[in-house]
Amino acid sequence: MASGKDSVFKTLFVAVAVCLVCSIVVSFAAVQLRPQQERNKLIDRQSNILAVAGFEVAGLNGADIADLYNKRIETRIVDLDSGEYTDAVEPASYDQRAASKNPEMSEALSGDEDIASIKRQADYAPVYAVKADDGSIRCYILPIHGYGLWSTLYGFIAIEPDAQTVYGLGFYDHAETPGLGGEVDNPKWKAQWPGKKLYNEQGELAIEVVKSGQVKDPEHQVDGLAGASLTTIGVSHLVRFWMSEAGFGPFLDKLKDS
Numbered sequence: 001m002a003s004g005k006d007s008v009f010k011t012l013f014v015a016v017a018v019c020l021v022c023s024i025v026v027s028f029a030a031v032q033l034r035p036q037q038e039r040n041k042l043i044d045r046q047s048n049i050l051a052v053a054g055f056e057v058a059g060l061n062g063a064d065i066a067d068l069y070n071k072r073i074e075t076r077i078v079d080l081d082s083g084e085y086t087d088a089v090e091p092a093s094y095d096q097r098a099a100s101k102n103p104e105m106s107e108a109l110s111g112d113e114d115i116a117s118i119k120r121q122a123d124y125a126p127v128y129a130v131k132a133d134d135g136s137i138r139c140y141i142l143p144i145h146g147y148g149l150w151s152t153l154y155g156f157i158a159i160e161p162d163a164q165t166v167y168g169l170g171f172y173d174h175a176e177t178p179g180l181g182g183e184v185d186n187p188k189w190k191a192q193w194p195g196k197k198l199y200n201e202q203g204e205l206a207i208e209v210v211k212s213g214q215v216k217d218p219e220h221q222v223d224g225l226a227g228a229s230l231t232t233i234g235v236s237h238l239v240r241f242w243m244s245e246a247g248f249g250p251f252l253d254k255l256k257d258s
């Protein structure tokens with residue numbers, strides 16, 4: 001019969017050996033799968049951009065999405081202060097989310113300016129120009145984000161070349177409650193956005209999302225989500241922030257004049 005000392009040693013030995021083998025397997029899998037994860041992330045981003053631009057992406061495989069994206073989307077970087085295109089960073093590798101956490105690549109927002117509750121604003125943002133069949137620009141897709149009730153919502157708004165008419169809107173990352181704030185993903189709700197105008201006749205920013213059932217100005221107002229007024233207010237604030245001077249306003253002004 002084994003002594004108590006022997007069995008404790010054996011138990012520890014087996015436990016350590018199992019942990020070691022498992023950690024080697026997990027590390028190996030993580031390293032091996034990283035390129036695939038990066039590829040999947042890129043395809044996911046490309047398909048979200050294509051969807052906001054009105055392309056049917058359901059059922060397309062990764063290669064088809066990449067092909068369509070490369071044919072139809074041109075990415076450029078905009079300096080948000082001036083609204084001008086810049087070559088200061090490389091469009092293919094620029095990560096706006098990471099830049100907004102880096103004090104050297106972003107600015108802190110004061111409480112009054114920060115209606116989207118994002119705390120910091122990256123100096124540069126990507127802009128995706130979407131080409132129609134004939135090569136003309138169908139719309140510009142602008143990345144937007146801001147706080148809802150439980151989470152920061154990340155998405156895109158597509159604006160027509162008149163710099164005034166919304167072409168589409170969609171979020172690709174948030175943690176609002178399914179069935180409540182999560183209804184921002186409902187195609188019926190998103191279908192309200194195309195055709196809305198950003199500015200009123202005086203040139204003031206007029207687009208907003210109002211409490212459910214309270215639309216009085218259908219040209220500029222989007223009906224909010226029933227039972228989810230807090231997410232609704234967050235979406236309204238973040239859209240207004242990104243369409244204002246603090247966001248893409250200078251870029252939209254330049255587009256209007258071009």
Ligand SMILES: Cc1cc2nc3c(=O)[nH]c(=O)nc-3n(C[C@H](O)[C@H](O)[C@H](O)COP(=O)(O)O)c2cc1C
Binds near residue numbers: 231
């Ligand atoms: C578990 C739970 C999850 C909720 N999730 C959301 C949400 O994602 N977005 C939201 O605006 N309200 C959410 N609410 C409701 C808010 O607390 C609040 O009642 C609501 O936003 C008010 O909207 P109303 O004025 O349209 O009724 C949630 C409530 C509960 C209890």
